[in-house]
Amino acid sequence: MSEDCANDRNLRLPRFAWVGVDWSCAPVVAAACWRTPAGWRLADLPGDAWREARRDGRRCCAALPMEHIFAERLEPPARTRGRAARLAPGMLDLRLPVPVESCAVTFVPEADGRALMAYAMPREKLAAALEAHSAAGCPSERAVPAAHALWSRLVRTRPPAPDRLQLLLHAAPGAWTLMAGHGAALQSCLTLSSGDAAAVGRAARVFSQRRQTAQAGLLVCGAADEACLAALRAQPSLAEMEVAGADDAPRFLARALAEEGAHAFGCETGNLRVGAHIHPLAMAKRVRREWLAIATMLLTAVLLLAAHGLLWWRAAQTRRSLDARLTAQASLLAGRALPQRGAAAIELAHRELETRLHPQVEALGETTAMTLLPRLLRVAALRGLTFSSMAAEEQRLEVAGAAAGESDVAAWREAACEAGLVPAIACEAGRNGGVVFHGTLMVREALP
């Protein structure tokens, strides 16, 4: 991710940028995140100028205080992620001190594996927090547990080694939140009294013993000054641990929220403003999406039916017209309307035709050797062939005659072939340098 932490007072906030608002500090800290062709852009928003542009909370993301949120890591015994998501609410209900139905719940799946981080906030607490945001002048469209946003930013900006115990302390003025993870996976989340460095030390010892790992680090963000860091380093259990303050500690949460909003791409994962607490803008977006989906599905259904119906109708029309042609031709052949249809009608029409046609009349139209004779005689006249005898009977023509040369006989033979006769003509030398020929020509169709 390309990050550019601009701090420009004249920065024009893009309409599609997400604004992260950290209400735990005074004055309120805000940051914006948006996507540009060059990559992600992150900018701090000084002053309150952004509030005017985002008075309705559009594309604003706020943190919900962790002291009111139950954070539980669940490992459902399921093979697939979908099945794990179905099992998770039941498992969470067993662990919560209050009924799960009375809470707003969000599940954040781990990047790899089937474990989920469940965040549950009692509805009245959520309503109060959202009311507070509205009263402050920015009813954020998205409200996420602070731990979720903070840990996501930690993983994005400082990816921990896979076998390292990573602690993240958000030192807010009201309460401290300590998050512990193994590698990139957030394992647990504790809320401590503000300034209680000893409690941090105790918790860190417990996490170290549980994880049995030598590599460990603590990153501190929020309102943590040098004195706070010194107090933490003074804890015996943190002595061997790398304790560092984030460079952007005071703005860490605001930036984390801005990034969370921008990277969610409209997905509800991590967002507790769902169900009855949904933001009116988000609701309007959802309603628009749903109407669009309804319209798209109905239109697609109509188009599908229309296109395929048209295909079927055209094919049926073609079949009907062919049927009509077939019936007409069969009736024409039979000489009367036939009760049968299709192949049966054709068969009947064939039989009827055989009885209808008078053989002697039909024979007048048959091709015989005599019907091909005029063409042969024309060629013979052109080539100067003379005939001494010619006898024809049905499909057979016997000829004998004389020609000037063998080429003339060959040309005549060729003409006979083209006319549809099969010639068997022999030539012999005749008188005066000419040739005499004799042979038979058969109609090609008459041959077996």
Next chain:
Amino acid sequence: MKTAPRQRLLRGSGLALLAAAIASLGLLRLAAVQRRACVSRQRLLQSLTPEMDRLTRYQAIAEALRQFPQVASGDPALPPGCAAPDRRELKRATETDGWRGVQAELSWQRLAAGQALSVLTSVSTSRPPWRVARLRLEALDDQPGQVRLDVTLETAEAVGP
């Protein structure tokens, strides 16, 4: 529960799309059946083409014969200047299905060879049709350029109305 009707509509649209997809598959199958039927009908129509040609040819001949009801008592058209042949009616068949077959023989004892070929061309293409059933042409040895020609012709005449 303001969203409930819309949610129901969304679900209904999904179901409608699914139903449309299923119906489309059915229509595709039906269209394929229709197309196969079209191919079979076209094949049948093609199989009828020779029979239709045969019928057309027959009707043309029958029509030509009906236009000249006295064809059997006359001769086919002969080339101008041709000597009149000796005509002999060989056979007049009994009437069947409104037609009667007639066979006649035309003979020329002596005919110029060129004219004989013209006669052959003429009787082969004559209208109304005569069919040359048999032909015999022989050069006369003692008279060069002259031939003897015997032609047996057949035709049919329409009987009755």
